[in-house]
Amino acid sequence: MDVTERAQKNGFTDVGEFVSQMIAKISDRQRQVEILAIEGVNSGPSEPWDPEEIEAIRDRLRSKH
DSSP states (O other), rough: OOOHHHHHHHHHHHHHHHHHHHHHHHHHHHHHHHHHHHHHTTTTTOOOHHHHHHHHHHHHHHHHO
């Protein structure tokens, strides 16, 4: 699907407007990731997970999907 088709499918009549909207969304998500990264760094040192914790996480993910 080309950009024109995607724009039309998403209700835009102008490709430029569609591209501008996509750029704005990407910028917002990038800001969100940066905020989360800074929060993570500022939260202090991390502790490594042990194998049981990793397996428990995997089990929870498998049960959801």
